[in-house]
Amino acid sequence: MSTYKVPTMAEMAGKGESPEVLFWVGCAGSFDDRYKAVTQAFVKILNKVGVSFAVLGPEEACTGDPARRAGNEFLFQMQAVANIQVMNGYNIKKVVTACPHCFNTIKNEYPALGGKYEVIHHSQFLQQLINEGKVALQGGGEFKGKKITFHDSCYLGRANNVYEAPRDVIKALDVELVEMKRCKTKGLCCGAGGAQMFKEPEPGKKDINIERTEEALATGASTIAVGCPFCLTMMTDGVKNKEKEAEVKVYDLAEMIAKDMGI
Amino acid sequence: MSFLPQLIFLIILGAASFFLIKRVKFLRRNIFLGKSETRNDQPDKRWKTMLLVAFGQQKMFKRFIPAFLHFFVYVGFLVINLEVLEFVLDGVLGTHRLFAPFLGGVYTAAMNLFEFLAFTVLLSCVIFLIRRNVVKVPRFTKPEMKGWPALDGNLILVIEIVLMLAILTMNATDQILAVRGAEHYLVVGNLFFSGILHPVFTGMSTESLIFVERASWWFHIVGILAFAIYVTYSKHLHIFLAFPNTWYSNLKPKGEMENMPAVTNEVNMMLGIPTDAPADPPAEIGRFGAKDINDLSWINVMNAYSCTECGRCTSECPANLTGKKLSPRKIMMDVRDRAEEVGKSLDAGGKGLEDGKSLLGDYITKEELNACTSCNACVEACPVNIDPLAIILDMRRYVAMEESGTPQQWNAMFQNMETSFAPWKFSPQDRFNWAEQVKEEEIK
Known part of the structure; x- marks a missing residue:
C-alpha cells in the first residue's frame, strides 16, 4: 500500500522531471481550514487518476487578486511578477486551480506581465477526467438522487464564461441538479469578490451572502455546490446564520467527486 | 403660390441644424475629456457585436415585456424616420406628399405600416408611463432618479406620444380633405389607424380641417427637430450612442483588469528585472487611477453619455440589492454630470477641470466604491454594454495609490x-x- 503523493516543483526539478500540470493551490486552499479539505480532496483525485502534477508548496504566493481589486496595483504586480518568475523558472505550461480568483488572475492578467500559461479551473479539469472516463464514479454515494444546487462564482461565470463544466461534474454524480432563480449569467454574487472577503460590508439592510443563501435554500436542495473558496465560506456562513447546517451542506465540486470515489 | 411657408421651414431647419451641430461638438469635446485609448482590434467582432446588441437589441430581451415594448418604439423610430425624409423634402420644395404619385399602392402600404408603428409606439409609451408613474417599477424609483432624471424619462415618453398623435391627426384630416376634393390633397387609399380618428374630424369645415392638418404637419416636423436637440441634453442620447458604444465594447474576458504599464516599470526596477521602458521616464507621470473624468478613458465617458438610466445594472447589483449606497447607474450618471459640468465651465471660459471639484468626493463617495464586489452583474445586465465596473476599479486605484x-x-x-x-x-x-x-x- 502506498500513500498519497504531493510532489513539489522543486523536488521534481531536482530529479530532472517536469509534471504535466501545476496545481496552483492558492491562499485559501493552503491556509483556510475548511478549504484545505478541498485541496486535499483534489490531490487525492489527481493521485487516484494518476495525473502527473506538482505544487509550488512554500514557493507559491498570493496571486495578488485582492490587492488589485482593492486598488493596490503596486502590491498586485509585486506578487504577480514574483510568481511569474518562479513559474517561468520551472518552465510551467499548464496550471489548474480550485480558486476562480487565482484562475482569472493567472489566466487573464499574468500574460501582460510575462506569464503565459494554459490555465484551467478544477471544474473544467474534473469534467475532462470524467469525460475521458478516468474518474470512475460509483454514483451510489451519499449524493445519489439528492437535490443539489450550484452557486455560480462570479469569477468563473460572468468573468470567464464557465457555466457548464461545474454543472456537468455535478450531473455526473447521478443527482437532481436544481437551479436557483438567479443562475449562470444572472447569478448573484456571494458577496466576497472584489476584496470584500477581507473587510466588513458597507452599511446596508442585509448581507449579500444571506440574500444568496435564502435563494439557495428556497430550491429545497440538500447540498449547495460551489467551486470557489470565498463562495464556500460565504455560503457556509449563510447556512449557519439560517440555522440549517444540519440539513443543508455546502461542498466544493472536488469534495463531492472524492466522496463519490470513496477517497 | 406663396413661398413664405418654405422660407419659414428653411429657417427652422437651418436653425435646428446649427444648434444640433453645436451640441454634437459640445458632447464630442466632453467625451474626449477622457484619456485617449485605442480600442479597434478585431473589427469583425466589433461590427458583429454592434449588429447584435445595438441594432438587434439582443441584451434587451433578457427581460421580455420591456424588451417587446421597447422594440416597437425602436422600430418605430427607425422606420418613421423614413417618413421624415418626405416631410423635409415637402417642407423645402413646398410640395405635399411628394412620394405618393410615384409609389402608388406601395405608398399606401408604407403609410399603413407607419401608422401601425405610430400606434404601437404610442401604446408602448403609454404603458411605459404607467410603469414609471403608477406601477412604480422599483428600478425607476431609486434615489438617483429623483428630480430631473424622472422628469426627463417622462418628458421623452410624453413627447413621443404627442408626436405620434400628430402624425395620426395629420393623416386623418389629410384624407378627409382629399376625399372632399380639397386642393393639393391626394387620396392615398385606406389608412386604418388614422381612419379610427375620422369621426372626430368629419363634422369640421374644410377650412378648420386644413388648419388642423397644417398645424399637425408643422407640429410634427418642428417637434422632431426640437426633440433631436432635446435628446442631446437627455438620457435619450442612447438612440445614437448605443451604436458606437457597442462597437467599442470590451471584448476581453470580463474578469480581466487592464494592466498599468507605469507600475510594471517601477516594479521591474525595484526587483532588478530589465525593462523595455525608456531610460528617461516622462517628466510628468500622470495620476495613478482615476480621480476625475480626465483620468478615465474616453470610452468610459462615452459609456456615461450612452446610458439611458434604465437601471438594469442597479437592479442586479448585489450591493444595491442589499441596501448599500452603491448604484452602478448612479456611477454612470455621475460621470456624465461631471463631464457636463466641466464642459459647460470650459465653454464659459471657466476653470473646467480645475474648479476645485472632482468626480471622486463631489459626485462619487468612497462608500459607494468600497461596496462593489466586482461581480460584473452590472456589466452583464447593460443592454448597450456599458462597463461601470471599470470606472469603479479605476477610482479604487486612485484611492489606494494616491490617497492611501x-x-x-x-x-x-x-x-x-x-x-x-x-x-x-x-x-x-x-x-x-x-x-x-x-x-x-x-x-x-
Whole structure:
C-alpha cells in the first residue's frame, strides 16, 4: 500500500522531471481550514487518476487578486511578477486551480506581465477526467438522487464564461441538479469578490451572502455546490446564520467527486 | 403660390441644424475629456457585436415585456424616420406628399405600416408611463432618479406620444380633405389607424380641417427637430450612442483588469528585472487611477453619455440589492454630470477641470466604491454594454495609490500580503502544511 503523493516543483526539478500540470493551490486552499479539505480532496483525485502534477508548496504566493481589486496595483504586480518568475523558472505550461480568483488572475492578467500559461479551473479539469472516463464514479454515494444546487462564482461565470463544466461534474454524480432563480449569467454574487472577503460590508439592510443563501435554500436542495473558496465560506456562513447546517451542506465540486470515489 | 411657408421651414431647419451641430461638438469635446485609448482590434467582432446588441437589441430581451415594448418604439423610430425624409423634402420644395404619385399602392402600404408603428409606439409609451408613474417599477424609483432624471424619462415618453398623435391627426384630416376634393390633397387609399380618428374630424369645415392638418404637419416636423436637440441634453442620447458604444465594447474576458504599464516599470526596477521602458521616464507621470473624468478613458465617458438610466445594472447589483449606497447607474450618471459640468465651465471660459471639484468626493463617495464586489452583474445586465465596473476599479486605484485612503481592513490585508504573501496573517513557512496529513494517508 502506498500513500498519497504531493510532489513539489522543486523536488521534481531536482530529479530532472517536469509534471504535466501545476496545481496552483492558492491562499485559501493552503491556509483556510475548511478549504484545505478541498485541496486535499483534489490531490487525492489527481493521485487516484494518476495525473502527473506538482505544487509550488512554500514557493507559491498570493496571486495578488485582492490587492488589485482593492486598488493596490503596486502590491498586485509585486506578487504577480514574483510568481511569474518562479513559474517561468520551472518552465510551467499548464496550471489548474480550485480558486476562480487565482484562475482569472493567472489566466487573464499574468500574460501582460510575462506569464503565459494554459490555465484551467478544477471544474473544467474534473469534467475532462470524467469525460475521458478516468474518474470512475460509483454514483451510489451519499449524493445519489439528492437535490443539489450550484452557486455560480462570479469569477468563473460572468468573468470567464464557465457555466457548464461545474454543472456537468455535478450531473455526473447521478443527482437532481436544481437551479436557483438567479443562475449562470444572472447569478448573484456571494458577496466576497472584489476584496470584500477581507473587510466588513458597507452599511446596508442585509448581507449579500444571506440574500444568496435564502435563494439557495428556497430550491429545497440538500447540498449547495460551489467551486470557489470565498463562495464556500460565504455560503457556509449563510447556512449557519439560517440555522440549517444540519440539513443543508455546502461542498466544493472536488469534495463531492472524492466522496463519490470513496477517497 | 406663396413661398413664405418654405422660407419659414428653411429657417427652422437651418436653425435646428446649427444648434444640433453645436451640441454634437459640445458632447464630442466632453467625451474626449477622457484619456485617449485605442480600442479597434478585431473589427469583425466589433461590427458583429454592434449588429447584435445595438441594432438587434439582443441584451434587451433578457427581460421580455420591456424588451417587446421597447422594440416597437425602436422600430418605430427607425422606420418613421423614413417618413421624415418626405416631410423635409415637402417642407423645402413646398410640395405635399411628394412620394405618393410615384409609389402608388406601395405608398399606401408604407403609410399603413407607419401608422401601425405610430400606434404601437404610442401604446408602448403609454404603458411605459404607467410603469414609471403608477406601477412604480422599483428600478425607476431609486434615489438617483429623483428630480430631473424622472422628469426627463417622462418628458421623452410624453413627447413621443404627442408626436405620434400628430402624425395620426395629420393623416386623418389629410384624407378627409382629399376625399372632399380639397386642393393639393391626394387620396392615398385606406389608412386604418388614422381612419379610427375620422369621426372626430368629419363634422369640421374644410377650412378648420386644413388648419388642423397644417398645424399637425408643422407640429410634427418642428417637434422632431426640437426633440433631436432635446435628446442631446437627455438620457435619450442612447438612440445614437448605443451604436458606437457597442462597437467599442470590451471584448476581453470580463474578469480581466487592464494592466498599468507605469507600475510594471517601477516594479521591474525595484526587483532588478530589465525593462523595455525608456531610460528617461516622462517628466510628468500622470495620476495613478482615476480621480476625475480626465483620468478615465474616453470610452468610459462615452459609456456615461450612452446610458439611458434604465437601471438594469442597479437592479442586479448585489450591493444595491442589499441596501448599500452603491448604484452602478448612479456611477454612470455621475460621470456624465461631471463631464457636463466641466464642459459647460470650459465653454464659459471657466476653470473646467480645475474648479476645485472632482468626480471622486463631489459626485462619487468612497462608500459607494468600497461596496462593489466586482461581480460584473452590472456589466452583464447593460443592454448597450456599458462597463461601470471599470470606472469603479479605476477610482479604487486612485484611492489606494494616491490617497492611501482604503478601508483599514484592506490596509491590514495589504500588509499581510507584503509580509506573509497571503491576504491573511499566516507564516509563509506554513503554506505547505496542508499536505502533511494527506501524504500519510494510504491510497484506497
